[in-house]
Amino acid sequence: MLQCLEGIKHLGASLSKCCDLDRQSTAFEDPEILARETVFSVSEIEALYELFKKISSAVVDDGLINKEEFQLALFKTNKKESLFADRVFDLFDTKHNGILGFEEFARALSVFHPNAPIDDKIEFSFQLYDLKQQGFIERQEVKQMVVATLAESGMNLSDDVIESIIDKTFEEADTKHDGKIDKEEWRNLVLQHPSLLKNMTLQYLKDITTTFPSFVFHSRVEDT
């Protein structure tokens, strides 16, 4: 019985992979679909694809971005490990297969567009900071991120100052006083301090068609 279920599960998995691939190739061939489902226009999708091609061919030319290529694009070196870059990559990787296809890339970047709905940005940033993905942001996670950021930048703050900053942050954010910040509390905090979402908007996305000019997208040729 169990084996039967396993078998069905496998079948289901391969079927969905099949469907996914189909969806992926459809999106590749028809930027209109992605344009409809994201904040991007068709020409922006095409320009984004040019960027994607550049990034995804850096190490392995397979039309997919792996973690190393992502790090390379972000830090201009693949030698740099970053807690945050890992989180970002994981969030982009909605299929959880360790690589980014163009669709995942475009959909994730859509959230960073200046015109993207703020709720999407709030949601994305919450998930970003929820390191253990428990549905809330714990004090320990906040401290871990603060310490990591400070280490990255070489900025010195004493442990006392760090603790005091986190105390004040929780005092303000944790309105339910349960020692953690849930989605609702995060939302309220961010609406009070819009600058906290500053890294969730990339102005570059507005000019992407000029930065990455593309020729007419390879449209599907009717083979009749």
Add this chain to the structure above:
Amino acid sequence: MESNWLMKTVRGTLRSREEEEFSHVGDEDSVVKVKNIEVLNAFHIISLSEGFDLAPLFEENNKEKEQLKFAITKPPRTVISKLQEVSKTSKLNLKRSGSSVRLQGHESEEKGMVEVKEACGGTFVFNQFCTKELRPALKDIVLKSALENSTIT
């Protein structure tokens, strides 16, 4: 005078989170007001992280901008008066907007910017961007302040 000013700021942050304006007490002819110093939140620091900044994905080559962050227990006006010196010698305009002070060259080309946030009573965090040419001058502020400040860890 300095301690009065510091106390004023501390009281302000303990009482309310409302942004408060401060004007520096001192030289009449070099008053640069920095309005609305926001109290620092842990997430402000985190949002400064390079790993969360996806802009490099779009930058062709590393534009020659440097980012420096530092924290000192001197009031912002010390940094600002140093910036004023720099702006005079490099013939740049000093402009303030909100809690940041910018140095601009010809046609408002931004050469440098210092952003201030208050970490806790008496400690300020500075986030600073500058082009390569300004780097030596602005880096000097950090070192100078760090040296003068033995309480920093």
